Amino acid sequence: xxxxxxxxxxLLIFLLIGLFLAKGVVYIRLDLTSDKRYTLTEATTKVLExxxxxxEVDVYLDGDFPADFKQLQSETLSLLDEFRRVxxxxxxxxxxxxxxxxxxDTLQGMGMEPSALRVEKxxxxxxxxxxxxxxxxxxxxxxxxPLIIEQAGxxxxxxxxxxxxxxxxxxxxxxxxLSNDHLKTVGILVNQKExxxxxxxxxxxxxxxxxxxxxxxxxDGKSLKIKDLxxxxxxxxxxxxxxxxxxxxxxxxxxxxxxxxxGKTLWAIDQINAEMDTxxxxxxxxxxxxxxxxxDLLFSYGVRIKPAVIxxxxxxxxxxxxxxxVQGNAQNAKVPWVYFPLGFSLNNNxxxxxxxxxxxxxxxxxxxxxxxxVKKTILYQSSPYTNIQGTPSYISxxxxxxxxxxxxxxxxYNKGQQIMAVLLEGRFASAYADRIxxxxxxxxxxxxxxxxxxxxxxxxxxxxxxxxxxxxxxxxDYSTGVTYGNEEFLLNALNYLLDDSGLMLLRNRTIxxxxxxxxxxxxxxxxxxxxxxxxxxxxxxxxxxxxxxWRRKKFS
Numbered sequence: 035x036x037x038x039x040x041x042x043x044x045l046l047i048f049l050l051i052g053l054f055l056a057k058g059v060v061y062i063r064l065d066l067t068s069d070k071r072y073t074l075t076e077a078t079t080k081v082l083e084x085x086x087x088x089x090e091v092d093v094y095l096d097g098d099f100p101a102d103f104k105q106l107q108s109e110t111l112s113l114l115d116e117f118r119r120v121x122x123x124x125x126x127x128x129x130x131x132x133x134x135x136x137x138x139d140t141l142q143g144m145g146m147e148p149s150a151l152r153v154e155k156x157x158x159x160x161x162x163x164x165x166x167x168x169x170x171x172x173x174x175x176x177x178x179x180p181l182i183i184e185q186a187g188x189x190x191x192x193x194x195x196x197x198x199x200x201x202x203x204x205x206x207x208x209x210x211x212l213s214n215d216h217l218k219t220v221g222i223l224v225n226q227k228e229x230x231x232x233x234x235x236x237x238x239x240x241x242x243x244x245x246x247x248x249x250x251x252x253x254d255g256k257s258l259k260i261k262d263l264x265x266x267x268x269x270x271x272x273x274x275x276x277x278x279x280x281x282x283x284x285x286x287x288x289x290x291x292x293x294x295x296x297g298k299t300l301w302a303i304d305q306i307n308a309e310m311d312t313x314x315x316x317x318x319x320x321x322x323x324x325x326x327x328x329x330d331l332l333f334s335y336g337v338r339i340k341p342a343v344i345x346x347x348x349x350x351x352x353x354x355x356x357x358x359x360v361q362g363n364a365q366n367a368k369v370p371w372v373y374f375p376l377g378f379s380l381n382n383n384x385x386x387x388x389x390x391x392x393x394x395x396x397x398x399x400x401x402x403x404x405x406x407x408v409k410k411t412i413l414y415q416s417s418p419y420t421n422i423q424g425t426p427s428y429i430s431x432x433x434x435x436x437x438x439x440x441x442x443x444x445x446x447y448n449k450g451q452q453i454m455a456v457l458l459e460g461r462f463a464s465a466y467a468d469r470i471x472x473x474x475x476x477x478x479x480x481x482x483x484x485x486x487x488x489x490x491x492x493x494x495x496x497x498x499x500x501x502x503x504x505x506x507x508x509x510x511d512y513s514t515g516v517t518y519g520n521e522e523f524l525l526n527a528l529n530y531l532l533d534d535s536g537l538m539l540l541r542n543r544t545i546x547x548x549x550x551x552x553x554x555x556x557x558x559x560x561x562x563x564x565x566x567x568x569x570x571x572x573x574x575x576x577x578x579x580x581x582x583x584w585r586r587k588k589f590s
Contacts, residue, residue: 074116077536078206082120084213089172091126091205094146094165095181097133102194103164106181109198110168113205131165141165145178170208177208186390196388203540207529210537211244218532221250221269225257226277226285229497234275236498236508240525245532258285260475263292271298271531276493278304280327287466287475290331294464294479298486298531300524303328304493305339305398306425308373310353313431321396322426332489334465336405336458339491342424344397344454346375347447348417351393354513355434368514369434372421376518377414377454384541385457385488385526386413390519392455393511396429397492400453408460412453413488413527419447455490457530462487488527495520 074082091114095107107128114126131141138148146167166181181204183197211217220241222234231238241247250272252258253265266272266288274289281289293299308321323341332338351374357367377392386392392414399422402410423429466472467480498508506512509520530538 074120074202075536075540078202078540079120080535081206081210081213081537082117082124085121085123085172085209087123087173089124089170089209089212091124091168091170092129093126093168093181094129094131094141095168096128096130097162097164099162099164102190103166106166106194106198110181110201113201117205132163138163141167144169144176149182168205170205170212172209172212175212177212179204179208183388184390185388199543200388200541202543203537206540207537210535217244217246218270219246219248219268220528220532221248221266221272223272223274223277224249224251225279226274226281227279228277229275229493232500232503232505233497235505236521237496237524240508240521241528245528257282258288260284260288260291263288263295266292266297267295269297271300271528273300273302273496273528275302275496276304277326278307278324280325281331282327283471286327286331287471290465291475291479293335293462293485293487294482296483296485299488300527300531301332301487301489302493302496303339303489303491304396305341305491306343306396308343308396308429310395313429317432318428318430320426321423321429331465333403334405335462335487335489336403336408336410337456337489338401338403339489340399340401340422342398342422343373343427343429344375344394344399344416344452345372345421345423345447346416346419346452347372347421347444348419349376349378349391350374351376351511351518352514352516353434355431357435371434373429375416375420375454377416377523380412380415383411383413383457383530384538385530386523387541389522389526390509390517392495392520392523393509393518394454394492395494397454400456400489400491402453402456405460405463408458408462411457411459413455413457415454416452418451419444420449420452421447422449422452454492455488455495457486457488459486460484486531488531496524 093107093110093114095103095110111126111128114124117124118126129136141148144167146165149164149166150161168179168181170177170179181197181201183193183200185193185196188196222228222238238247248269250258250266250269252262258266272289272292289299303326305324305326306321307324308319313319321343329338347370350370350372352368353371353374354366355369356364357369373396375394375397377386377394379386379389381387394414402412462482462485464472464478464480464482466478472478496508499506499510499512501512507517507521508524509518509522510516511518526538526541
């Protein structure tokens with residue numbers, strides 16, 4: 035027996051390992067994909083390990099639907115299996131809302147919007163309704179996760195690929211918020227004639243779903259002073275949305291020290307006074323610069339907003355404008371408006387990836403300055419075909435009627451790409467480090483630790499339209515019916531500023547889908563069907579005949 039064991043030790047070890055694997059005692063898993071799509075990041079693992087009570091995930095993606103959605107279902111369940119391997123507290127189940135007879139009102143009340151899908155089956159076109167979402171329930175709270183990315187201008191294959199690539203971030207960001215005992219706090223400055231509560235309703239409504247939220251208001255009710263700094267420090271980030279009142283030195287030094295103490299800032303600044311509502315009423319306005327007294331403050335951090343307006347003739351949003359009359363009836367048309375440039379993702383940062391174009395209204399050019407220890411990342415910029423209009427100057431609706439094909443008009447748009455939004459990261463220097471105003475301030479900080487801020491040269495990027503007293507979703511243009519990516523951009527911006535664990539980097543993840551060529555597949559469909567049918571049968575027949583021939587030869 036001993037001799038047998040020694041002689042076959044390798045075989046016995048192999049059989050023993052196989053037995054352990056079969057019983058699940060030893061678990062070995064190799065991810066051989068080039069993009070490591072089945073490997074969870076370290077940041078994801080840390081979030082999953084925080085879940086210390088049962089967490090239920092309901093995936094509303096069951097039923098009879100096309101192969102693309104079956105693949106999305108398979109990828110979703112595979113990801114949740116990985117989550118469950120890291121933390122057994124996480125369980126999931128598939129739900130068919132149609133079979134379960136869950137009403138659309140109930141689903142929409144949970145934040146799910148239906149997706150109508152046209153499918154062809156046996157030559158008959160039918161429409162099916164899907165709710166591609168998942169819900170997460172944990173400790174009495176819930177969160178809805180969209181499984182499909184809504185982005186204009188991409189193909190169905192690209193949409194599916196981006197949706198699969200976004201699954202890990204979508205789930206793990208929701209789990210992170212649900213499992214955190216302490217939510218971060220976002221404040222909004224309210225003492226500088228900023229956007230009012232109706233104009234900020236949509237963005238604020240999204241903020242309060244993920245963060246604590248409140249106004250940043252001076253103690254004396256008049257203006258911020260350095261004594262308000264202790265209260266400001268309670269906010270992890272503050273939003274400064276379209277201020278129209280000049281900042282005093284006391285207010286600036288208070289904001290400066292808030293930044294030096296690690297506070298994050300999202301600046302949405304109008305450098306020019308030009309309002310579309312006024313223009314539509316009067317047909318012509320004078321655009322003039324605001325004196326916000328912020329130039330030196332932003333200059334010290336590495337940016338300067340010029341007192342001018344960007345006009346973009348290529349990446350242009352449309353407005354609904356009266357272009358004539360027929361028998362006394364106004365004739366409206368959608369016309370390009372060069373003062374409303376569109377920002378397209380540069381795919382260089384998770385803030386802007388996979389969202390609809392962002393609409394800017396009368397933005398100003400941003401200059402970036404060489405500041406030590408501060409990295410600048412351009413988030414949005416215009417097309418190369420721009421003109422810069424100085425101020426004060428007139429803006430007239432008649433400009434919308436000038437043909438963009440007019441060669442003389444085109445020649446003026448030669449100013450190149452202009453920055454409209456920029457991310458600053460690093461150690462910021464105080465604007466008051468060498469100024470007398472800082473001498474009487476206790477514990478004055480001259481340079482911050484590693485910090486982040488975002489500067490946008492348009493305050494209206496955060497303003498939702500208000501129709502008959504009712505706020506509309508941010509980014510939705512009532513006159514044209516187009517939805518832009520303003521809300522997702524600003525929410526991603528806040529998430530990035532407040533992300534200390536690197537979860538936002540998951541939005542940069544790209545999944546390569548190895549898709550079949552649909553046209554070639556249709557043309558060669560019959561060939562491959564017969565190939566797949568006959569080749570295996572032929573292979574088995576050849577092996578069988580070969581075996582028979584070998585036996586006859588050997589035993590004859």
